[in-house]
Structures are given as C-alpha cells and as structure tokens.
Amino acid sequence: MNAHSFVLYRSETSLTPKSDVTRAMIGCARRSNLEQSLTGFLHHDDGIFFHWLEGDGDNLSLTMERIGRDPRHRNLVTLASGPLPQRRFPDCPMGYSTQSDYSLLRWMADHAVTVREQSAYAMALLSFLEERAGTPGHCQTGSQPSRSIWRAKASM
Numbered sequence: 001m002n003a004h005s006f007v008l009y010r011s012e013t014s015l016t017p018k019s020d021v022t023r024a025m026i027g028c029a030r031r032s033n034l035e036q037s038l039t040g041f042l043h044h045d046d047g048i049f050f051h052w053l054e055g056d057g058d059n060l061s062l063t064m065e066r067i068g069r070d071p072r073h074r075n076l077v078t079l080a081s082g083p084l085p086q087r088r089f090p091d092c093p094m095g096y097s098t099q100s101d102y103s104l105l106r107w108m109a110d111h112a113v114t115v116r117e118q119s120a121y122a123m124a125l126l127s128f129l130e131e132r133a134g135t136p137g138h139c140q141t142g143s144q145p146s147r148s149i150w151r152a153k154a155s156m
C-alpha cells in the first residue's frame, strides 16, 4: 500500500510573480519534486503563496524543512496536513499560477464560497488549486486532473 501525505500552507513573499527569480525557483522546485516523486500546486496571489504539496511522508517532511527555511518567503502557516488516500495532483510536479491568471478572491466570489472554519478554508483552497491545475499551461504536463468542485474530501 502506497501511503501518501500532504501539506497545505500559506506564506508571505516579496517576490514578483513571473519574475526571473520566481521562475528560477519554480524550475528548481519542479526538478527536485520530480526526483522526490512529490507533486502539488503553488498559487501566488497578492504577496501570498498558497501551496499544496503531496507525496511520500519522508520526502515531504525533508522538502518542507527546506521550504520552511527559505528566505524568499516568511510567516509560513500550515493550514492542513495529514495522510492522503490518493494524490490530488498526480500529473503536476510543481504547478504554478498567479493572481493575474485567476485571483483567489475572484474565484471565491465566483463560487459563492463562505468560510467559517479552517478545514472549510483548506477545502476551498484545494478546490481552487485543483481548478488551476486543470487549466492548460500551469502544470506543464499533458494530462489534466478532474476539476469537480467540492469532491471527495482529503483527510483534513
């Protein structure tokens, strides 16, 4: 049985979306994630990163330690984490989108999302990131995950 884990966090950054520095960082992360069999999606919105990262628990912990020490962002808050029955971004070693592609605030308004609890917030973020991953150009792989919103809950 191939057990996976996930982490969903947010952090603050001064990096400019789609700048050369950001692109280089995403490229390095994608290569490393491919080696570690990690998958997930990073969205960069108004100075905030939202990142879902999933895979083998040990690889995930080691990578999260490195991410936590990275000076290119700060105030990292883990919104949800735990075991995962199956990957949510199986074809996405390091998906990436920005506010100019689709802002999270706009998406929440378009989907009439109301949030009262942190787990609901995390579920909404997962749905947003999955939808971004289903939009061509953000995962840099051929296949696209299913886009249904509010589908089967991850272990949160």
Ligand SMILES: Cc1cc2nc3c(=O)[nH]c(=O)nc-3n(C[C@H](O)[C@H](O)[C@H](O)COP(=O)(O)O)c2cc1C
Residues within 6 Å of the ligand: 011, 025, 028, 029, 030, 032, 033, 042, 049, 051, 053, 063, 066, 067, 068, 069, 070, 072, 073, 094
């Ligand atoms: C928001 C953010 C997300 C990142 N995501 C990943 C990632 O998914 N995988 C990864 O290997 N590195 C990621 N990095 C880069 C790591 O923080 C780190 O720079 C990289 O793993 C190299 O680590 P090292 O310099 O200690 O070898 C991310 C950095 C930031 C700021």
